[in-house]
Amino acid sequence: xxxxxxxxxxxxxxxxxxxxxxxxxxxxxxxxxxxxxxxxxxxxxxxxxxxxxxxxxxxxxxxxxxxxxxxxxxxxxxxxxxxxxxxxxxxxxxxxxxxxxxxxxxxxxxxxxxxx
Amino acid sequence: xxxxxxxxxxxxxxxxxxxxxxxxxxxxxxxxxxxxxxxxxxxxxxxxxxxxxxxxxxxxxxxxxxxxxxxxxxxxxxxxxxxxxxxxxxxxxxxxxxxxxxxxxxxxxxx
Numbered sequence: 160x161x162x163x164x165x166x167x168x169x170x171x172x173x174x175x176x177x178x179x180x181x182x183x184x185x186x187x188x189x190x191x192x193x194x195x196x197x198x199x200x201x202x203x204x205x206x207x208x209x210x211x212x213x214x215x216x217x218x219x220x221x222x223x224x225x226x227x228x229x230x231x232x233x234x235x236x237x238x239x240x241x242x243x244x245x246x247x248x249x250x251x252x253x254x255x256x257x258x259x260x261x262x263x264x265x266x267x268x269x270x271x272x273x274x275x
Numbered sequence: 276x277x278x279x280x281x282x283x284x285x286x287x288x289x290x291x292x293x294x295x296x297x298x299x300x301x302x303x304x305x306x307x308x309x310x311x312x313x314x315x316x317x318x319x320x321x322x323x324x325x326x327x328x329x330x331x332x333x334x335x336x337x338x339x340x341x342x343x344x345x346x347x348x349x350x351x352x353x354x355x356x357x358x359x360x361x362x363x364x365x366x367x368x369x370x371x372x373x374x375x376x377x378x379x380x381x382x383x384x385x386x
Contacts, residue, residue: 192374196318202366202376215373248318260308261370262327266320 161185163253163267171273177239180270183232184253190261191234193219193226194250196269202250208234209256241274248272277302279369281377288357289385295342296352296380298367305329307371309343309350314379315363323365326350359384 164183172178184191193205206216206226216226223242228234238245248271254264279300288294300309311323326334326343333341338358342351354361362384367377 201378204373207373250320252320259372260306261374262308262325263322264310264370264374265322266312269318271318 163251163265165249165251165267165270167270168268169271169273171275172241173275174242175240176274177237178241178245178272178274180236180249180251180272182234182236182251182253182267184234184251185265186232188253188255188265190254190256190264191228192252192254192264193234193236194252195247196250197247205236205249238272241272243274246272246274277304277369277371277375279367279375279377281365281367281380283380284378285381285383287383287385288354290357290359292357293353293355294357294382296354296365296367296382298350298352298377300348300350300367300369300375302348302369302371304371307369309341310368310370310374311339311341311350311352312366312368312376313361313363314366315360320366324352354382357384359386 166181192207195203205219211228225237248269250269252266254261307328309326313321313323324336338355340353364379366379369375
């Protein structure tokens with residue numbers, strides 16, 4: 160049963176600390192997406208990759224957030240330094256596409272981040 | 276710009292009845308994908324059903340079906356024989372390059 164995995168599932172940290180979230184996409188998928196979900200903003204796209212190349216990170220605060228795919232089995236999202244307003248659930252999703260259209264996208268269970 | 280609108284923030288349905296959730300979108304593309312996702316209280320986002328824009332036939336997955344009206348840019352989800360486990364947030368999504376999500380509809384199922 161192929162699924163997207165995310166670690167950690169929960170993270171509580173103090174303001175100013177670095178936070179790293181990891182995602183293992185489904186084997187064979189060529190796209191990876193990072194989303195943030197809050198009650199106020201709903202589901203926001205932070206960044207996405209196709210074939211490990213970053214295609215769009217316009218939704219990501221550039222001064223503190225960074226996203227990478229060091230290899231096909233690992234995607235990371237880092238926040239440095241973290242702030243209380245970063246508290247949210249962060250989802251990773253992987254998918255497969257034909258050309259510019261994704262015919263499937265599956266989500267991981269999410270990382271619930273709390274910054275105090 | 277692509278936008279996805281779900282005009283019903285919350286809906287209720289009686290168990291075993293049928294309910295339809297609405298979604299409209301805006302795009303200038305002709306070939307794209309549309310999706311419905313379910314998010315129960317566990318927060319897991321679950322893919323319910325997808326539709327390819329160039330296919331006229333409406334997608335169906337067991338009790339879930341869509342009414343896809345391409346000219347009207349409408350993509351509604353029908354849930355038949357509603358069950359208590361169907362209670363969740365439902366998100367409509369459009370894909371061309373990246374995904375665009377609606378704001379969600381909270382579905383309550385009454386026993």
